[in-house]
Amino acid sequence: MEEGKVISQLVQESAAAYSIIHEKFGSAISDFDANGTMPFFEVVDTSRWTEIALFMRDHPRLKFNYMACLSGVDYPAEGKLGIVCNFESLTHFHHKLAVKVKCARDGGSLQSVALVWHTANWHEREAYDMFGILFTGHPELKRILCPDDWVGYPLRKDYKVQDQYHGIKVPY
Amino acid sequence: MGLLDAGITKHNMLITSVDNVLNWARLSSLWPMGFGLACCAIEMMATNASNYDLERFGIFPRSSPRQSDLMIVAGTVTMKMAERVIRLYEQMPEPRYVLSMGSCSNCGGPYWEHGYHVLKGVDRIIPVDVYVPGCPPRPESLIGGLMKIQELIRMEQIGISRADALKKLSEKSVDPQFIIERERKAVGA
Numbered sequence: 001m002e003e004g005k006v007i008s009q010l011v012q013e014s015a016a017a018y019s020i021i022h023e024k025f026g027s028a029i030s031d032f033d034a035n036g037t038m039p040f041f042e043v044v045d046t047s048r049w050t051e052i053a054l055f056m057r058d059h060p061r062l063k064f065n066y067m068a069c070l071s072g073v074d075y076p077a078e079g080k081l082g083i084v085c086n087f088e089s090l091t092h093f094h095h096k097l098a099v100k101v102k103c104a105r106d107g108g109s110l111q112s113v114a115l116v117w118h119t120a121n122w123h124e125r126e127a128y129d130m131f132g133i134l135f136t137g138h139p140e141l142k143r144i145l146c147p148d149d150w151v152g153y154p155l156r157k158d159y160k161v162q163d164q165y166h167g168i169k170v171p172y
Numbered sequence: 173m174g175l176l177d178a179g180i181t182k183h184n185m186l187i188t189s190v191d192n193v194l195n196w197a198r199l200s201s202l203w204p205m206g207f208g209l210a211c212c213a214i215e216m217m218a219t220n221a222s223n224y225d226l227e228r229f230g231i232f233p234r235s236s237p238r239q240s241d242l243m244i245v246a247g248t249v250t251m252k253m254a255e256r257v258i259r260l261y262e263q264m265p266e267p268r269y270v271l272s273m274g275s276c277s278n279c280g281g282p283y284w285e286h287g288y289h290v291l292k293g294v295d296r297i298i299p300v301d302v303y304v305p306g307c308p309p310r311p312e313s314l315i316g317g318l319m320k321i322q323e324l325i326r327m328e329q330i331g332i333s334r335a336d337a338l339k340k341l342s343e344k345s346v347d348p349q350f351i352i353e354r355e356r357k358a359v360g361a
């Protein structure tokens with residue numbers, strides 16, 4: 001019981017943080033989802049993603065100074081790719097928020113936030129490596145885990161492994 | 173039988189074949205290359221350390237392929253690593269031996285189906301002499317594998333090929349099930 005109370009208080013704080021962002025950006029972001037584990041919202045107007053990111057980092061009552069994670073996601077049913085970013089505010093506030101940003105599966109791209117949080121640099125490269133999400137404005141967008149000449153994006157749902165890599169058979 | 177067990181008398185003179193001396197020298201100082209690729213390497217390090225003490229067999233890891241005659245492929249060989257493994261293998265002087273340790277390097281292990289980045293068996297790129305199964309193999313199994321390499325060296329002769337030596341070795345193979353049953357009976361299990 002005690003724990004449930006703590007979580008809901010966290011969600012309340014996150015909701016308060018959300019309303020500050022919502023006040024500024026209005027319909028550019030979606031409604032607040034009071035998910036007990038990780039409350040989140042989605043960026044609807046993706047062309048304002050960097051702007052929202054800077055606002056979240058610098059606003060005196062938000063201070064999301066810590067990007068805990070940035071993960072790529074594939075949504076084949078919607079024909080989209082996306083990222084989920086987890087933010088916290090170290091030493092300032094207890095609120096936590098996750099932000100989802102999506103782009104088209106073919107030929108879509110997202111704004112990079114690598115210069116807002118340096119953590120995003122490698123994480124965006126990983127999302128590019130695994131899902132093929134392009135990040136505009138990223139200082140060095142190239143593969144980070146797979147070899148540079150790897151074909152395809154391994155974590156996409158429809159990924160098929162290549163037959164040969166440098167003359168070595170890949171499938172079992 | 174070891175050479176020294178023969179008992180040396182007559183002014184330390186001893187008559188044996190050149191093959192015997194060479195093989196004895198080589199199998200008593202097998203130097204593996206000191207490199208590990210994944211979790212299996214932890215077990216290999218444990219085997220090298222004091223509890224299992226590989227040095228009692230004269231097995232001591234070297235830090236250069238140029239000084240090694242045995243490659244223990246301990247762990248997951250990724251596609252990225254595969255080409256490096258080939259290069260390291262080619263840098264080793266002959267005669268050289270390869271021991272594939274663990275399911276990953278035997279056949280891809282847990283990554284056999286969905287591991288797009290894993291080489292499904294190091295024998296796709298370099299010739300393997302002995303496979304040690306397990307995920308990871310216990311140090312005892314690794315020692316067992318190393319002793320198989322020693323046996324293989326014992327089978328070698330000047331003028332016969334590695335393939336012939338391996339054939340001679342496989343002719344001497346025993347059925348492990350039989351030994352397990354026998355040991356079980358002996359302890360009354």
Ligand code: SF4
Nearest residue numbers: 211212274275276307
């Ligand atoms: S065989 Fe098992 S223990 Fe060895 S490297 Fe592979 S996953 Fe790790």
